Amino acid sequence: GxxxxxSPRYKVAKRGQDVALRCxxxxxxxxxxxxxxxxGQGPEFLTYFxxxxxxxxxxxxxxxxxxxxxxxxxxxxxxxxxxQEDSAVYLCASTQGGTVxxxxxxxxxxxxxxx
Amino acid sequence: QKEVExxxxxxxxxxxxxxxxxxxxxxxxSQSFFWYRQYSGKxxxxxxSIYSNGDKEDGRFTAQLNKASQYVSLxxxxxxxxxxxxxxxxxFSNTGNQFYFGTGTSLTVIP
Numbered sequence: 755g756x757x758x759x760x761s762p763r764y765k766v767a768k769r770g771q772d773v774a775l776r777c778x779x780x781x782x783x784x785x786x787x788x789x790x791x792x793x794g795q796g797p798e799f800l801t802y803f804x805x806x807x808x809x810x811x812x813x814x815x816x817x818x819x820x821x822x823x824x825x826x827x828x829x830x831x832x833x834x835x836x837x838q839e840d841s842a843v844y845l846c847a848s849t850q851g852g853t854v855x856x857x858x859x860x861x862x863x864x865x866x867x868x869x
Numbered sequence: 870q871k872e873v874e875x876x877x878x879x880x881x882x883x884x885x886x887x888x889x890x891x892x893x894x895x896x897x898x899s900q901s902f903f904w905y906r907q908y909s910g911k912x913x914x915x916x917x918s919i920y921s922n923g924d925k926e927d928g929r930f931t932a933q934l935n936k937a938s939q940y941v942s943l944x945x946x947x948x949x950x951x952x953x954x955x956x957x958x959x960x961f962s963n964t965g966n967q968f969y970f971g972t973g974t975s976l977t978v979i980p
Contacts, residue, residue: 787968796873796957796970797913810967845912857903858968860912 758861760846766867767836775831775864777846786829787858788821789845797845803829836868872896875958875971883979888945890974892958895939901961902934904943907973908954916956917943948978 759778767773779786785804789797790813799813805826814821818837823829833840843865847858874893882888894902901920905913917932919925919941925932931944941960945952955973962969 789970794972796959796972799967799969802967813967857915857918859915860905863912 758846758848758859760844760861760864762864763862764865764867766869769837769868770835772832772834773836773866775833775844775866777829777831777861779827779829779846779848780850780859783848783850783859784826785849785851785856786823787847787849788829788831789847790815791843791845791863793842800831800844833866836866838868841866841868872962872969873958873960873971875974877972878975879977880974881977881979882948884948884950886948886978888948888952888976888978890943890945890956890958890976892941892943892971893939894941894958894960894969896960896962896969897936897939898963899960900963902932902941903959904930904932904941905957905959905970906952906954907957913957945976948976950978950980953977 761776787802788800791797801811801821802809803823806823818834820832843863845863846861849856849858872895904917906916907913919932919934922934922936929946933942955975957973958971959968
């Protein structure tokens with residue numbers, strides 16, 4: 755693929771519902787990152803994968819947030835029992851190398867609105 | 870103390886002028902620094918990466934890094950209305966093992 759893709763692009767959930775957000779990184783990219791971006795703010799780190807291994811999940815705001823990348827390619831960010839404060843744009847980014855000092859390329863994001 | 874500090878702006882410059890964007894960071898051990906451009910409603914787009922002290926030029930963009938002062942800047946020469954966007958500074962923290970982003974500086978180039 756030409757770039758990072760994310761789906762869905764927009765998601766409206768009622769409070770308490772579970773949601774799953776998908777990220778397809780650039781083919782061959784080893785590292786994958788998830789970010790949360792609130793309006794007027796910069797992206798906030800959530801979690802990081804190198805291949806299928808989740809090496810850092812320190813940014814996940816609560817145990818309602820869960821991410822996986824079982825085959826080292828596509829990743830899913832799951833949010834259980836959504837709350838209004840979860841409303842944000844969720845960005846996925848991938849990098850070519852295994853070391854995190856490489857440039858990140860972002861997907862278009864998923865805008866989540868919890869009502 | 871935030872890990873990355875940027876002036877949120879808005880910064881307005883006339884078309885053809887030089888736009889100067891500044892950023893300071895907290896982690897003295899950081900080695901990798903990045904500038905992203907983000908148009909309203911879009912995702913961040915990588916403009917420049919810089920790893921060594923000094924200047925790095927790419928077309929109309931020049932990134933400047935001063936590790937001693939923990940300062941990184943972006944100069945945009947011959948600014949165009951299409952440069953109007955929010956510019957995000959980011960760095961990778963070796964101690965925190967993650968990327969940190971600033972809140973962004975909003976730039977408007979006036980035709």
